[in-house]
Amino acid sequence: MLNLYKNIRISHQPVLKQCICKLSSDRDTNSPRKIIPQDDEVMPRVYDKKEIDKLKWRTPWHQKEGEHYSFLRTFYKEDSKRRLLQRLQTPIDLSPSGIKKWWANKTELKEIILQSYIPERNQTLGNELAAAHFIVHRGGAIKFFDEDVWIKANEMNEYTLPRFFDEDKFLQAIDCADMKLHYEGLVNLRGLKNVEWLSLNGCEHMDDWCLDMISNIFSHSLLYLDLRNCSNISDKGIGALYKMEKLKILYLDDFLRSTTYELTCLLLQEIRPDLDIRSDPVTFDLS
Numbered sequence: 264m265l266n267l268y269k270n271i272r273i274s275h276q277p278v279l280k281q282c283i284c285k286l287s288s289d290r291d292t293n294s295p296r297k298i299i300p301q302d303d304e305v306m307p308r309v310y311d312k313k314e315i316d317k318l319k320w321r322t323p324w325h326q327k328e329g330e331h332y333s334f335l336r337t338f339y340k341e342d343s344k345r346r347l348l349q350r351l352q353t354p355i356d357l358s359p360s361g362i363k364k365w366w367a368n369k370t371e372l373k374e375i376i377l378q379s380y381i382p383e384r385n386q387t388l389g390n391e392l393a394a395a396h397f398i399v400h401r402g403g404a405i406k407f408f409d410e411d412v413w414i415k416a417n418e419m420n421e422y423t424l425p426r427f428f429d430e431d432k433f434l435q436a437i438d439c440a441d442m443k444l445h446y447e448g449l450v451n452l453r454g455l456k457n458v459e460w461l462s463l464n465g466c467e468h469m470d471d472w473c474l475d476m477i478s479n480i481f482s483h484s485l486l487y488l489d490l491r492n493c494s495n496i497s498d499k500g501i502g503a504l505y506k507m508e509k510l511k512i513l514y515l516d517d518f519l520r521s522t523t524y525e526l527t528c529l530l531l532q533e534i535r536p537d538l539d540i541r542s543d544p545v546t547f548d549l550s
Contacts, residue, residue, distance in 0.1 A: 371445075378448030389428045390454030396424055397451045398437055401444070406436040408457070413438070436460035440489075444468060449476050455484075462489040464514075469493045471500035478506040489514040498527040505534045513540045 356365075378401075385393040395405045395414070399422050404415040413436075416422040425432065434455055445468050452458075458481055463469050474496055477488075485507055490496055491514050501524070504510065518528040518540060528540050 374443055375445050375447050378445055378451070380447075380450040385454070387428065388426075389430075389432075391432050391434050392425055392429060394437075394452050394455055395432075395434060397448070398439065398442075399424060401442055403440070403442050404438040405434055406460075408433045408435045433457045438462045439466055441465040444473075446470075446473050446476065449473060449480070452477075452480055455480065457484055459484060459486045461485055461487065463493060464489045465492045467492075467494070470495040471497055471503070474500035475503040478503045482506045483508060485510055487512045491516050498524040501527045501531060505531060507535075510535060510538055513538060515540060515542050518542055 356362075378397075384396070387393075388396065395407075398405050399414055399416050400420070402416065404413045406413050414422060414424060434457065437452075437458060437460070440462050441464070444463070444466050461477070461481065463477075469490070474490075486509055488504075488507075488510060493516075498521070501515075504513065515528070519525055519542075532538055532540060
């Protein structure tokens with residue numbers, strides 16, 4: 264029995280050495296060992312009916328049982344905008360005031376679209392001339408450096424401005440008085456680094472958001488700013504003017520209109536000691 268056990272040990276000894284050598288060689292080469300599962304170990308996954316229902320897309324509301332399918336769905340899609348849905352739910356007002364309001368909103372929307380930024384215009388004319396064409400075409404006036412003439416369109420909306428890029432043209436002053444200038448139109452003034460004079464007198468659409476953009480565009484160059492007759496500008500918009508480092512003269516309607524408005528002007532002068540805030544004379548009705 265002992266001899267048989269020795270024979271078994273001797274017969275298996277080369278096999279063990281061979282396995283050990285093979286494992287050591289695998290470790291030396293740092294090659295990962297691949298474990299191939301047997302066919303009887305791979306079990307197909309069985310999905311429950313509830314899990315299959317969860318994987319399905321949610322049923323649209325109009326296809327659910329008991330929901331009413333309106334014929335108005337032919338006029339809009341699932342991804343329609345909120346404004347379109349609001350129009351469909353708003354009753355039509357055919358009164359004179361309602362028609363006037365509808366026409367005013369439509370005209371304003373058209374103006375906003377026409378004042379959108381056009382990259383091709385700036386690529387052709389450059390930032391300076393592109394902004395000049397934008398302002399003059401809409402009733403404003405501009406002035407270049409080293410020129411004493413203000414350029415403005417005549418009654419036939421005709422004006423003389425270069426139609427190609429000119430590297431010697433730099434805007435010095437922009438007069439937007441009584442223009443229907445919107446927030447979207449101010450994007451056309453980006454890239455102007457040398458404008459020193461700007462008038463927004465009578466721009467009824469100017470508000471605090473517009474003033475914040477203006478303070479960012481002309482923060483390093485503007486010296487004169489006129490904000491008279493801009494009723495939508497509050498003390499918050501005036502506070503944004505602290506970004507203008509070189510501003511010297513600021514025209515306002517009446518900085519005594521409210522306590523917060525007056526305090527904002529005082530704080531602005533404290534931050535910018537060289538700033539001179541001017542206002543139209545206040546008239547009192549004594550009757």
